[in-house]
Amino acid sequence: MRAAVTSPAPNGGSGTMIGAIALLLACQLAGEAIQRVSGLPLPGPVIGMGLLLGWLALWPKERPTLDQVTAWLTAHLSVLFVAAAVGLMQEGPILSRHGLAIAAATVVSTVLTIMVTAWTFRLVASRLGEDDIDEGGEAEA
Amino acid sequence: MIAALSSLRAEPILWLAATLLAFEAADIVSRRSARHPLAHPVLWSTPVLMGLLTLSGTPYPVYASATAMLGFLLGPAVVGLAVPIWKRRRVIRRLALPLTAALLAGSATAIMSGVGVVWLMGAPDVVIASVAPRAATTPVGMQVSAMLGGLPALTAAIVIFSGVLGAMIATPLLNLMGVTDYRARGFSVGVSAHGLGAARAFQVNATAGAFAGLGMALNAGMTALLLSLAAGLK
Numbered sequence: 001m002r003a004a005v006t007s008p009a010p011n012g013g014s015g016t017m018i019g020a021i022a023l024l025l026a027c028q029l030a031g032e033a034i035q036r037v038s039g040l041p042l043p044g045p046v047i048g049m050g051l052l053l054g055w056l057a058l059w060p061k062e063r064p065t066l067d068q069v070t071a072w073l074t075a076h077l078s079v080l081f082v083a084a085a086v087g088l089m090q091e092g093p094i095l096s097r098h099g100l101a102i103a104a105a106t107v108v109s110t111v112l113t114i115m116v117t118a119w120t121f122r123l124v125a126s127r128l129g130e131d132d133i134d135e136g137g138e139a140e141a
Numbered sequence: 142m143i144a145a146l147s148s149l150r151a152e153p154i155l156w157l158a159a160t161l162l163a164f165e166a167a168d169i170v171s172r173r174s175a176r177h178p179l180a181h182p183v184l185w186s187t188p189v190l191m192g193l194l195t196l197s198g199t200p201y202p203v204y205a206s207a208t209a210m211l212g213f214l215l216g217p218a219v220v221g222l223a224v225p226i227w228k229r230r231r232v233i234r235r236l237a238l239p240l241t242a243a244l245l246a247g248s249a250t251a252i253m254s255g256v257g258v259v260w261l262m263g264a265p266d267v268v269i270a271s272v273a274p275r276a277a278t279t280p281v282g283m284q285v286s287a288m289l290g291g292l293p294a295l296t297a298a299i300v301i302f303s304g305v306l307g308a309m310i311a312t313p314l315l316n317l318m319g320v321t322d323y324r325a326r327g328f329s330v331g332v333s334a335h336g337l338g339a340a341r342a343f344q345v346n347a348t349a350g351a352f353a354g355l356g357m358a359l360n361a362g363m364t365a366l367l368l369s370l371a372a373g374l375k
Binding site: 024042043046048071106108109112116 | 164264
């Protein structure tokens with residue numbers, strides 16, 4: 001494990017809530033800017049995710065506030081896209097014409113993806129001599 | 142009084158409040174059912190809101206601009222997916238080979254099999270583009286769909302349907318396949334069925350849940366990457 005570069009702050013952590021939100025927004029902004037300049041067909045926030053990963057790797061330390069903010073956002077993702085899902089009410093014609101194809105594609109793709117992913121993982125892991133063990137503790141690290 | 146109140150229909154507060162209330166009501170049912178995938182709050186709050194819009198004669202664009210701030214938060218939420226990936230960096234490094242191989246194979250399978258089926262059934266490009274990112278978590282899927290010329294709302298519905306389905310079939314399917322490794326089980330469900338699959342995996346086993354969360358976050362990036370490459374080649 002890499003040594004934490006931060007000194008223990010009196011408040012037990014580093015960074016404020018606003019600082020954590022600012023970091024997320026700055027990464028997204030930089031991602032959007034890169035997307036526009038490069039013309040990459042990759043969404044700005046996804047580029048921002050890569051940038052944040054780079055930021056965390058460059059300055060590795062405990063970031064309890066950032067953890068809290070992102071955990072909160074992830075836990076409440078569903079309510080954020082319900083408004084967008086309501087937009088489906090405008091797509092009646094497409095749904096009635098292609099609903100069956102869409103449903104079939106979703107079922108086939110969901111089943112095949114689970115199968116291929118699980119098999120590939122086990123195939124490569126067993127070549128490496130990885131037993132299938134329960135490593136709950138480490139996975140949570 | 143009715144006239145005075147009906148002017149509220151154009152204000153964001155009405156539809157923001159309605160959206161959160163409808164979601165919370167559906168979420169109470171979901172919690173009561175111990176988070177059964179079929180009780181997913183999006184599945185039930187969405188038609189309720191559609192009904193309210195239809196009954197009140199509110200066009201969707203009015204609703205969309207009223208609730209724009211909810212959608213805005215999806216961007217920072219996607220950026221934040223870097224945090225769970227970073228926190229599991231030691232597991233990722235140690236299992237780099239099986240994770241990378243499984244991610245690449247699973248992500249490509251999700252895209253190609255989904256696109257293949259709608260294409261074979263004669264669907265137009267807009268449907269193909271909406272199905273392609275179906276294994277990415279909803280906000281990423283919607284953004285990728287928009288970039289490919291798909292319909293973000295349709296992609297949201299497909300992604301959620303995938304999640305409900307994946308969460309329901311994962312356990313019997315993986316048992317049938319004889320996969321006992323909880324890392325492989327969790328990761329495959331996260332790659333295929335994102336957050337809904339991960340929530341289900343956490344109910345089964347902590348390791349499976351952690352690997353499902355990892356699968357969701359990694360496949361959000363991989364789906365976007367593979368599809369942007371494909372779009373660049375076209």
